[in-house]
Amino acid sequence: MKFIYTPASPFARKVLVAAHEAGIAGRLQLVEQAVSPVARNPEVAARNPLAKVPVLELDDGTPLYDSRVIVAYLAELPGAASIMPPGAQRWPALRLHALADGLLDAAVLLRYETALRPVALRWPEWIDGQMGKVRAALDSIEADAAALQGPATVERIAVACALGYLDFRFAGEDWRCGRPGAAAFYEAFSQRPSMKATAPA
């Protein structure tokens, strides 16, 4: 299977960490591609019309996306170690995964607004609104920090990749301040080989 990704993408990293935790990362042939919302990459667009990464290309050429679909697919491969939360914990875990993805959606939009869009066209209210989503998501993660304790299942992987992305792209935003539970989780989780193997440069 080919995994089309960019190392800076937190959604791609989430998939890669999940693959490592499931013990199947070695089955992925990594294909690095650069993507931008204002310049379609034809190699990516040929597999995903949205021109986004990550994309998983199966051996028969079938592409799969988005990151949640790929993670669900990898989790069901023969020989994959369990990375999905068990029955009763499924719904809060899926919600936490969605929260981490939503935090990242806001953070990525912030990145586009503050690093890609011409300076004269930036909108302070938009920046405040998206940053408000990021901070409220962090507060919610902190308020339910008990949910971060347990095996390295997808929702915890998603949270860890979201926190790692903030360190990577928003180093000036001290997300640890006032959030000791989330900080302690990330401190420990980021030591896992899966996280070390996938850290953006």
Added chain:
Amino acid sequence: MKFIYTPASPFARKVLVAAHEAGIAGRLQLVEQAVSPVARNPEVAARNPLAKVPVLELDDGTPLYDSRVIVAYLAELPGAASIMPPGAQRWPALRLHALADGLLDAAVLLRYETALRPVALRWPEWIDGQMGKVRAALDSIEADAAALQGPATVERIAVACALGYLDFRFAGEDWRCGRPGAAAFYEAFSQRPSMKATAPA
């Protein structure tokens, strides 16, 4: 269960259509809320830190989001008619659902850029990039129009709601032109009671 939504949200409509098709829409107490990416709605934010709709509030007060998580939850309720694609069709169906969601992500960002953001701060390259995603997604849906034939499962519901959103917000974009398969699908699907009951005003 309370369903917190706004009628103009295509993601909320997708959930409502799915609930109608599963025969459980009557179990949802509809709670209408207005949302904006630049003004947090406290009623919504109290349930979803991302301050987005839709949110499903279970009878014990537990909130669930985002739309994919809610649809998956509703699909497993006792008495719900099947709205999930069967085994072998699962992966292409999940991909199609993700494609429809990604089309909508781009369309909603376009809406924010062209209707909400101050005129002087709009960025033509961003508009072109997001519109490119919408059009390429439509072309992909057309190229695999055979996948639109079959029961009203979530991926077809998602596509129908995406096409309906384009009619609602982008009437000037003639998405039917050159896409007879998608147009015929929508013409028929939009006659379903589930779609008629949920059409935005």
